[in-house]
Amino acid sequence: MTTYRCPADGTRSPVESLAWCCPVCGGPWDLDFDASPVPLESLPRRVNSLWRYEEALPLSAPLTSLGEGRTPLVPLTPSVSAKLDFLMPTLSFKDRGAVLLAELARRLGPDRVIADSSGNAGTAVAAYCARAGLPCTVYVPEATPVKKTEQIQAHGARLERVKGSREATALAARAAAGEPGTFYASHVHNPYFLHGTKTYVYELWEDLGGRLPEAVVVPVGNGTLLLGAALAIGELRAHGLIGESPALIAVQTEAVSPLAAAFHAGADELLTGAAPAPAPTLAEGIAIRNPPRARQILRAVRESGGTFLTVTEDQLRAAQLDLAARGLFVEPTGVACWAAVGGWTDRSAVVPLCGAGATTGLAPAAGPAASQPVRPQPVQ
Missing domain, CATH: 3.40.50.1100 (Rossmann fold)
Structure with missing residues (x-):
């Protein structure tokens, strides 16, 4: 595990704390992580997924992978x-970040995982939480296309429809993220997602x-x-x-x-x-x-x-x-x-x-x- 760091004021927090944002300014985290060089010549012999770039990733040896990455x-x-x-x-592409969020959540062992999305990120988090055996709730705008909400629910996630805008949906999820034992799989606030993308x-x-x-x-x-x-x-x-x-x-x-x-x-x-x-x-x-x-x-x-x-x-x-x-x-x-x-x-x-x-x-x-x-x- 590495440490969360606020890019605005330098506040730090251990990843294990489940703190989803900076407690001082409320902003998103960056990650104190130094990637090592990826040797280009060794890649053809590696796993055919994004995990082939192991030197550049803050997590390794995932159990949650679905073979994501290596797209044409x-x-x-x-x-x-x-x-x-x-x-x-x-x-x-949200799978690139969602697999790291789900793998991190699996290692931390929270009581529940929540996410908010207009569709694709919610589907990705739901799928990878299903792979990891984690209970998941996804907050979506009320107007989210039915085919996308069907995808989310097909993976066993609970769906919370929120009236109003995409921002209203994010606010509802963030309110729930403060509950004890909750891992907020935010593709915006959690930097592990960026290290996947x-x-x-x-x-x-x-x-x-x-x-x-x-x-x-x-x-x-x-x-x-x-x-x-x-x-x-x-x-x-x-x-x-x-x-x-x-x-x-x-x-x-x-x-x-x-x-x-x-x-x-x-x-x-x-x-x-x-x-x-x-x-x-x-x-x-x-x-x-x-x-x-x-x-x-x-x-x-x-x-x-x-x-x-x-x-x-x-x-x-x-x-x-x-x-x-x-x-x-x-x-x-x-x-x-x-x-x-x-x-x-x-x-x-x-x-x-x-x-x-x-x-x-x-x-x-x-x-x-x-x-x-x-x-x-x-x-x-």
Whole structure:
């Protein structure tokens, strides 16, 4: 076990305490953990899951693994490739972090595990808690798609539907997290989750022969994939395993884009004052108005030389149809990055495709222009 550390004020807490946030400022934890170099040449002889990067992970020898990780990297254009994280055990990249949370909870032996989610993270935590034999309750917004709540309940988790926004759901879960004997499997507050999502970049590094693309493009709501990517890039660079670091390109929707607004205003944290009310969006998985790690997200993007891009609802619809025409059926949230950079030709980039379309279906058409998929040219 290592130690939790608050990035805002330096407060520390033993992992065994089950404290889910900093008791001083209420913010999310980081982890006092120093990764060791991963030897590229030894990887072909290792287990075919994310646990092959054992030197970089704060836990080892898991009993909860479902073979997660090692998802395919597929070219979409000469410049842009897609990493197919919708082929994970529960159909999203959230498995990368959930397996570490469940493994940590199994070792700590709490009375109960709780999580909050708009769908994918809750499904992942429920599945891995089932694997670990842990009782689990998942808080979800009342409007969560039925197919996703069915997935959660199929794994034996108790479902708590919360009226209101995604933020209201998080508040309900956090209220329950203070009960004795409770492990809060928060994909936002618990840094073990970020150390799981960083394996996304370790896999890119391995598959590209010890290098990374010029840009790593990720959808951002709470920023767990982006911050995991930043962790991995920092570790690889510190160990001399890569040369130039890629730019982190963060994607939000125009409907809900508080981080993009702060970034382009030059702010270090979310803007205060009279912000426009968020509009409904098809990309509900990244529709987060107040991400607790906002300051860390903004800093990571700036330090990488990256930027924030936003996409419209029509772009999301068109991108989902375009990918389906290429043989890849992904949920609307999962196509946001392709919608943002699919036309890039000036630098190499990788986008994640996360969340199977089978769990949400096609986004409703907004008019004739959105009703027909783009017919791509075959990959050469």
